[in-house]
Amino acid sequence: MAYDLEATPSRDVRSGVRDLLVHYSGLTVDDAVLVTDELVSNANRHGDAPRACRLELRDEGKRLLIEVDDSSSH
Template sequence: MQTEYAPTTVEQVETRVLDVEDDLAELSWVRRWARSALSDLSEADLTDTIMVLDELVSNALRHGTPPRQVRLLRRAGWLRIEVDDSCRDPACPRPPSETGGRGLALVEQCTIAWGQEQRPTGKTVWAEIVPTVQPSG
């Protein structure tokens, strides 16, 4: 697992990057990493953000293929979560069942927008949040 941090000025987008191993146990590490990176958010914003991040990463681990990467992009009043994987199949909401199907609906409820971008080597699934507390610095 590799993590990167790109310090920026207030006008720029602050970016944090984490490579994710091919193991569902990585989810707890991703949550800890994000909690640390986003420690200035209100508890409500942090809870929603971690829930969205957890859904996107768990989908990439369950349905995608390695390599996988998570990015947190921030500027004043805006936060974007991006999760890359190497599977070219689109992320598609599915009807809820005993085995799942609620994740992307949850993402939609907790964000201002979400979507995906197809790349030649896979896809990026992203979600945007407007935190009530602005990032410090």
């Protein structure tokens, strides 16, 4: 899943995490949503456009990759 953070509200990214982790519950999902939200918030607050977020399940659903980037050199 990939999100253009210039066009996608944070709530939709959080919802995407929940959708991706539909087979999990409790703290696993809550922690993933919290980490993703923090990374997205930091990119929006401190980074430069364009900003993007990518979510991917790996290792047969055992690992969640969360990538957030922006065009800032910092």
